[in-house]
Amino acid sequence: MIINQDTCIGCGQCVQYCPVRAITMTDQSFALIAFDDCVECGVCLRNSDCPTDSIEQNDCPWPRSIRVNFSNPLAEHKETRIPGRGTEEMKTNDVTGRFKNGEVGIAFEVGRPGIGARLFEVEKLTVAMARLGIRLEPNNPLTHLIVDEDKGLLNPEVLNEKVLSAIVEFTVPINRTEEVLISAKEIASTMGTVFSVDLICKVEPDGSVPVVPFINNMGIPLSENGKNNLGLGKPLFMEEV
Ligand code: SF4
Ligand code: SF4
Structure with a gap:
């Protein structure tokens, strides 16, 4: 994103909208976007209601186009044809059945508004998982x-390239949960950004969550949440029970 310095009147209205603080006011009283810090999320363009329409979308050729793909929720990834950082199936498992009994889906959400993430930081996790x-x-x-x-x-x-966030996503047998989390914990101390861990599994008929004992064994505080997209579709899969 860029700001047209010929038309910007320096009102400062756009500064507060940038989630990575890439917009600052200059001594010359116009706003400036730090090009390398900008993750191309488009928030300033969509929301700051610039009185002079001075915020302009610049060309984003490869590899800068990656910033748009991972940071702008309205952008569609050309590889997956869906907007966003992850896959739709994470939230629609009742329909797609990607995560089966005895499995855990794991997602590392790297970067957050306020800090973002360079992809070399994300690579530390992909390398660690490949080693496993x-x-x-x-x-x-x-x-x-x-x-x-x-x-x-x-x-x-x-x-x-810097993005607002990216998700490292995979499925493993549930008894590998601790192994994966121990590796992720080691990497965490080397990271220059933040990441959160999502664990996705099917709930047992008695209401218990099979992945919870593994987390408790490690003494990790757990926030148990569920996303239920009930009634959105018929299951596309049949699973043996
Ligand atoms: S909102 Fe527009 S006019 Fe105001 S500082 Fe930002 S770019 Fe300049
Ligand atoms: S596109 Fe996003 S990151 Fe870039 S200046 Fe605008 S709000 Fe900030």
Whole structure:
């Protein structure tokens, strides 16, 4: 994103909207966007109601286009044809049945508004998971940036790109939960940004959540949440019970 300095009147209205504080006011009394810090989320353009229409979308050729794909919720990834950072199935498991009995879906959500994430930080997690022999979810946009599955390496052209957040997403047998979390915890101390961990599994008929004992064993505080998209569709899968 850029600001037309010929028309900006320096009202400062746009500054507060930037989630990564990339917009500042200059001594010359116009607003300026730090180009390398901007994640191309489009929030300033959509929301700040600039009185002079001075906020303009610049061209974002590859690899800067990655910023738009991962940061602007209205952008559609050309690889997956869906907007957003992850896959739709994470929230619609009742229909798609991706996460089966005995499995846990794991997502590392790297970066957040306020800090964002460079993709070289995200790569630390993809490399760590590759060392455990884990393959990432094929329909996740981040997975399409992997150039070496065995080593978990991302395309070197995108490593310095900054995004609002990206999701490392995969499924493993539930008894591998602790192994994955121990590895992620080791990586956390090397990260220059934040990440949260999502664990997705089917709830047992008695209402218990099979992944919880693994988390409790590790002494990790747990926030138990559910997203139920009931009534949105008929199951597309049949699972043996
Ligand atoms: S809202 Fe528009 S006029 Fe005001 S500082 Fe931002 S770009 Fe300039
Ligand atoms: S596009 Fe997003 S990151 Fe870039 S200046 Fe605007 S609000 Fe900030």
